[in-house]
Amino acid sequence: xxxxxxxxxxxxxxxxxxxxxxxxxxxxxxxxxxxxxxxxxxxxxxxxxxxxxxxxxxxxxxxxxxxxxxxxxxxxxxxxxxxxxxxxxxxxxxxxxxxxxxxxxxxxxxxxxxxxxxxxxxxxxxxxxxxxxxxxxxxxxxxxxxxxxxxxxxxxxxxxxxxxxxxxxxxxxxxxxxxxxxxxxxxxxxxxxxxxxxxxxxxxxxxxxxxxxxxxxxxxxxxxxxxxxxxxxxxxxxxxxxxxxxxxxxxxxxxxxxxxxxxx
Amino acid sequence: xxxxxxxxxxxxxxxxxxxxxxxxxxxxxxxxxxxxxxxxxxxxxxxxxxxxxxxxxxxxxxxxxxxxxxxxxxxxxxxxxxxxxxxxxxxxxxxxxxxxxxxxxxxxxxxxxxxxxxxxxxxxxxxxxxxxxxxxxxxxxxxxxxxxxxxxxxxxxxxxxxxxxxxxxxxxxxxxxxxxxxxxxxxxxxxxxxxxxxxxxxxxxxxxxxxxxxxxxxxxxxxxxxxxxxxxxxxxxxxxxxxxxxxxxxxxxxxxxxxxxxxx
DNA sequence: CCCGCTTTCAAACAATTGTTTTAAACAATC
DNA sequence: GATTGTTTAAAACAATTGTTTGAAAGCGGG
Numbered sequence: 034x035x036x037x038x039x040x041x042x043x044x045x046x047x048x049x050x051x052x053x054x055x056x057x058x059x060x061x062x063x064x065x066x067x068x069x070x071x072x073x074x075x076x077x078x079x080x081x082x083x084x085x086x087x088x089x090x091x092x093x094x095x096x097x098x099x100x101x102x103x104x105x106x107x108x109x110x111x112x113x114x115x116x117x118x119x120x121x122x123x124x125x126x127x128x129x130x131x132x133x134x135x136x137x138x139x140x141x142x143x144x145x146x147x148x149x150x151x152x153x154x155x156x157x158x159x160x161x162x163x164x165x166x167x168x169x170x171x172x173x174x175x176x177x178x179x180x181x182x183x184x185x186x187x188x189x190x191x192x193x194x195x196x197x198x199x200x201x202x203x204x205x206x207x208x209x210x211x212x213x214x215x216x217x218x219x220x221x222x223x224x225x226x227x228x229x230x231x232x233x234x235x236x237x238x239x240x241x242x243x244x245x246x247x248x249x250x251x252x253x254x255x256x257x258x259x260x261x262x263x264x265x266x267x268x269x270x271x272x273x274x275x276x277x278x279x280x281x282x283x284x285x286x287x288x289x290x291x292x293x294x295x296x297x
Numbered sequence: 298x299x300x301x302x303x304x305x306x307x308x309x310x311x312x313x314x315x316x317x318x319x320x321x322x323x324x325x326x327x328x329x330x331x332x333x334x335x336x337x338x339x340x341x342x343x344x345x346x347x348x349x350x351x352x353x354x355x356x357x358x359x360x361x362x363x364x365x366x367x368x369x370x371x372x373x374x375x376x377x378x379x380x381x382x383x384x385x386x387x388x389x390x391x392x393x394x395x396x397x398x399x400x401x402x403x404x405x406x407x408x409x410x411x412x413x414x415x416x417x418x419x420x421x422x423x424x425x426x427x428x429x430x431x432x433x434x435x436x437x438x439x440x441x442x443x444x445x446x447x448x449x450x451x452x453x454x455x456x457x458x459x460x461x462x463x464x465x466x467x468x469x470x471x472x473x474x475x476x477x478x479x480x481x482x483x484x485x486x487x488x489x490x491x492x493x494x495x496x497x498x499x500x501x502x503x504x505x506x507x508x509x510x511x512x513x514x515x516x517x518x519x520x521x522x523x524x525x526x527x528x529x530x531x532x533x534x535x536x537x538x539x540x541x542x543x544x545x546x547x548x549x550x551x552x553x554x555x556x557x558x559x560x561x
Numbered sequence: 562c563c564c565g566c567t568t569t570c571a572a573a574c575a576a577t578t579g580t581t582t583t584a585a586a587c588a589a590t591c
Numbered sequence: 592g593a594t595t596g597t598t599t600a601a602a603a604c605a606a607t608t609g610t611t612t613g614a615a616a617g618c619g620g621g
Contacts, residue, residue, distance in 0.1 A: 055598080069438060074337040077579060087600055092580060094598095166437045173430045174333060175494045183498065191499055209500055213520060216496045217485040217527045224484025227491040228436045230443060232480045235455055236473055256477060262540045263481045267527070270534025276526045319568080341609060351570055356610060 056094050058084040060108055063101050068163035071170055072102055106171075106178040109164055110185035116152045117186070120145055121193045133200040139268060142197045143261040149190065150222050150257050165226030194219060201268045210277070221263050225256055320358050322348040324372055327365050332427035335434055336366055370435075370442040373428055374449035380416045381450070384409055385457045397464040403532060406461045407525040413454065414486050414521050429490030458483060465532045474541070485527050489520055 062084035066075045077098055081088045095101040124141055127133050133141070153165040168187075171179040192206070195215040199206035206212075225232060229241070238244060238252070326348035330339045341362055345352045359365040388405055391397050397405070417429040432451075435443040456470070459479040463470035470476075489496060493505070502508065502516070 071335050071338065071438075074335065076577085078577095087598095088579085089581080089601090090599070098579065169433065169437055169491055172492045172494050173433055173490075174335075179494060183495065187495055188498070191495060210523065212499050213496070213523050214527065216488060216492065216499065217524065220484040220486070220488025220492070221481035222484070223488050223492060224480060226437075227433055228480065228484070228487060230436050230439045231447065231451055231455060232477070234447065234452070235476050235480065259474065259477050260481065262538065263478065263531070263535075266534030266538045266540070267531050268534065269537050270530030270532070271527075273533050273537065274526065274530045276530070340607090342607095351568095352609085353570070353611080354568080357568075362609065 055084075055086055055090055056104075059086055059091060059094060059101060060104055062086075064105050064108070064163055064167070067102060067105055068166045072099075072176065102176075103178055103181070105167070106181045109167060110182045112164070113152065113182070113186040113190070116148060117145075117190055117193075120148060121189055124193050124196055128196045128200065128206075133197070135201050135268075135272075138197045138201040139265050142194070142201075142264050142268070145190075145194060145197070146222055146260050146264050147257045150225070150260055151253070153226055154253050165223075169223075169227050191215065191219065198268070202271060214271070218264060218267055221267075222260055225260075319348075319350055319354055320368075323350055323355060323358060323365060324368055326350075328369050328372070328427055328431070331366060331369055332430045336363070336440065366440075367442055367445070369431070370445045373431060374446045376428070377416065377446070377450040377454075380412060381409075381454055381457075384412060385453055388457050388460055392460045392464065392470075397461070399465050399532075399536075402461045402465040403529050406458070406465075406528050406532070409454075409458060409461070410486055410524050410528050411521045414489070414524055415517070417490055418517050429487075433487075433491050455479065455483065462532070466535060478535070482528060482531055485531075486524055489524075 059080065063075070063080050066080050066083060069075075075098075077091055078088050080101070081091060084090075091098065091101050095104055120141075124133075124145075127137070127141075153168075168182060171182065191212075195206040195211055198204075198215045198218065199208065199211045202211070204211050233241065236252075244252075323344065327339070327344050330344050330347060333339075339362075341355055342352050344365070345355060348354075355362065355365050359368055384405075388397075388409075391401070391405075417432075432446060435446065455476075459470040459475055462468075462479045462482065463472065463475045466475070468475050497505065500516075508516075
């Protein structure tokens with residue numbers, strides 16, 4: 034046999050030229066095609082063709098189709114972490130210093146929502162939500178690839194958002210109720226990725242890719258702005274309604290808490 | 298050739314015995330397997346085996362694998378419509394009579410959210426969100442099957458929800474901003490279907506299917522209650538924040554409106 | 562009891578899949 | 592400039608896919 038596939042671990046500092054170029058192109062193409070069809074639906078030949086590479090190269094560089102899929106999610110996790118990293122760190126520090134007031138929580142949350150939304154709507158080859166689609170597919174039918182993006186990116190984003198929600202409601206970020214509320218809040222954002230086709234039809238927009246990029250840009254920014262408003266309104270409303278936030282003496286906690294363990 | 302496949306149109310009143318039984322079993326099994334793997338990922342042999350039917354029967358009854366997939370979505374649409382039909386009609390009538398006050402809008406919305414959530418969490422063979430997963434997959438990568446469930450179910454639910462949001466904010470249910478806000482609101486619900494794995498891990502719950510049905514029941518009801526609260530808080534907050542709701546003199550409308558046409 | 566129809570079944574088919582193979586082309590070090 | 596190791600290329604492979612085939616089995620009415 035010629036050369037065994039280079040173990041699919043992360044490339045330490047090795048940044049040569051020819052091979053890495055091919056790897057990049059393959060990941061790029063794979064990201065696009067895996068987002069349209071899924072893992073089983075995507076054909077290796079199609080990916081190779083889109084990357085202007087030979088079919089054998091995917092086996093050569095990534096060991097297998099799954100290996101390439103894996104690599105795609107490594108990149109997704111890295112990209113997401115890089116985009117959100119600074120904000121997350123800032124929020125964590127402010128939280129540790131007990132310095133998050135209500136108005137600050139609102140502005141931090143709005144910025145986080147906007148950044149996150151713009152990221153998942155932009156970080157892809159086409160104007161389509163490639164990254165978002167890939168993640169959602171893993172959410173509804175997880176494979177080992179989900180661990181990568183969850184542990185390295187989704188989890189911290191979720192936890193950080195929970196810090197802001199908890200700060201505003203003067204509650205514990207680890208409270209199951211706060212976590213559920215945080216999840217719901219992030220859902221307002223995610224739904225524009227997951228239920229893309231519905232909002233497209235409801236707004237009477239042409240099929241994706243069919244409208245001029247400049248217009249698409251503006252639609253995206255419009256939604257981002259409304260998302261900020263929704264987030265602020267949600268917090269304001271929750272505080273006004275004064276629903277139970279501390280789960281300890283609450284029935285809900287008694288339901289979820291005993292199960293709660295192994296939070297890996 | 299033996300018998301050509303009976304055209305895959307809806308069986309008018311024909312409700313015989315032997316054949317329809319097989320059809321039902323096939324649809325049941327297909328619903329489950331299509332929700333785990335997707336259209337391409339599911340194997341006809343596996344579906345047939347789960348239905349205790351021969352492989353050829355799927356070609357025989359539905360013409361093809363796609364035909365069966367189609368039939369699955371016909372049922373999904375029917376089920377959803379049947380669950381939501383009464384509430385939708387009631388809301389439409391109240392709206393036509395201009396009888397929706399703010400408190401009424403809140404209670405109608407809460408009931409709608411709860412019913413919808415319970416439906417997508419319950420209407421499946423396992424305790425898993427089979428229906429939800431199938432719909433989400435179609436949202437992120439629509440096939441002709443999406444038309445069925447959108448036109449026959451999703452659209453009316455979305456429009457009806459928009460009526461309630463608009464009523465509370467004293468705005469036009471057709472206002473693009475209201476539609477976007479409605480979409481975000483429904484996203485709070487959908488995220489518990491689409492980002493299932495994330496909320497599971499964040500709550501430290503065991504893998505789905507691994508926890509006793511009684512507990513799962515209570516978790517479901519807990520989330521449903523919080524969703525009601527979130528919806529109420531969202532409306533209250535939006536009214537308090539007094540964001541622009543009428544799009545006419547707004548920049549957003551100038552963005553979206555000129556594209557808006559062909560609302561099929 | 563036999564005949565028309567529908568339904569079931571096991572086997573076979575043609576097409577496509579991911580992957581391997583084999584060898585040629587390339588780049589760089591000596 | 593020959594000889595490394597690395598990368599590409601085309602073809603071949605074994606396995607699996609959705610579907611078809613052709614006949615047997617069930618079932619109802621004459």
